[in-house]
Amino acid sequence: MKYSDLETKSKHFINGKISQYMDAYIRQNKVWTPEQMYSDFFEFINGEINKSSYTKHSQNGIIWSSELSMNWLLTSEGNSTVMDRFQKKYLKDKPVANRKSPLVERVRFGIYWKNLYDINFGLKDGYNFIETKELKNLKVVPWTIEHVNKELLDKYTCTLKESIEKVSTSFLEKTFSEYWFKHYYSDHSNSALIPEVCGMRSKFYYYNYNNHNYTTRAEIPVKGLIDKIKPINFRFDFLVINFNKQKMVFIELDGFEFHKTRDQQTLDSIKRNKASSLGIPLLTFTSKRISDDIQSVFSELDSFLK
Known part of the structure; x- marks a missing residue:
């Protein structure tokens, strides 16, 4: 059947289906x-057809x-119509579609009950994506020191330097960040060193029951009041996002005395x-490598930091 032979309701459904998919x-x-x-669109459509996921409603019997x-x-x-719509959309939004991915839209860092920071790229109000035309106007390079400071x-x-000094309290974290301040912070086009990262679009959680750590509630060997066991937010020591090279890395600083327990190993x-x-x-x-040869640590990280 040709598109021209379809009833109006079917045409509206097709146009809506394509538009909704493009937007998402x-x-x-x-x-x-x-x-x-x-x-990806036709993988989605075939999946819907295989599951018989059709929209149905009754009107006037x-x-x-x-x-x-x-x-x-x-x-x-249908194939030609879909591709034509996608190509027109691409030409319209090419300045955005062609640019590199920001990799993540939000990073949360700090300690949950104090000094918690949310930094974003491409989001407004912390949750909603900004309009395409607004994204085109963003000139700052995502996740650089300049962007995070702004x-x-x-x-x-407060500045990134001030926030790092507030939330990075251990000796190892201070040693690590002080070296970074000295050698990387003066060039604000470098990738930001983001401390105590506790989430992105959602927070990072684990569960503790009877002094043992678990990834999910389902792993906890107890019945009954399991839903009342509250999640605990965990943090990575640092995160670096290099937009230009499209690379990211979490950094953990391992002090043996703290990390030798079984529960800490589980975490x-x-x-x-x-x-x-x-x-x-x-x-x-x-901690030994940081104390003995911190320069080699940062040499290993240079591809992420610069």
Whole structure:
């Protein structure tokens, strides 16, 4: 069946389906091509058809189903129509679609009950994506010292240096950050060193029961009041996001005395699993290496920092 032969309701459904998918896709993938969107769209449509996930409603005793419209999208005319829409959208939004991904839209750092900071790129009100036309006007390079300083000064009237000094309290963290201040902080085009990272779009959690640590509630060997066991926010020592090289890394500083207990080893494992699920490498540096040869530590990190 040709598009011209479809009833008005079916045409509206098709146009709405394509538009809704484009809007959602662009929010989640600020870097994209028509071909990528086309491939993902038809994977989505085939999945909906295989599950028979059709829109149905009754009007004046007549039952309408989106099945015909969904199947029309799989025709050659449907394929061509979809690709044409995606290509026109790409040309319109090319300045945004062509730019590198900001990698993450939000980073939360600090300690939950005090000195907690939210820094964003491409979000307003902390949750909603800004309009495409607004994104085009953002000139600052995401996650550089310049960007993070601007966010912190606008929202919290403090600099990155001041916030690091507030939240990084251990000897290792102070030693590590002081070296970074001395060798990297003067060039604000360098990637920011973000301390005590406790979340991105959502916070990082684990659970503790009877002095043992667990990744999820389901792992806790107890029945009954399990839902009343509150999650605990955990933090990575530092995060670096290099927008220009499209690279990220979590950094953990390992003081042996603190990390040798079984429960701390479990928490370290939870952190590794979280980093892996986010697709972010996790580098661990021992206190001995930081004390004996901190220069080699930063030489290893240079590809992330510069």
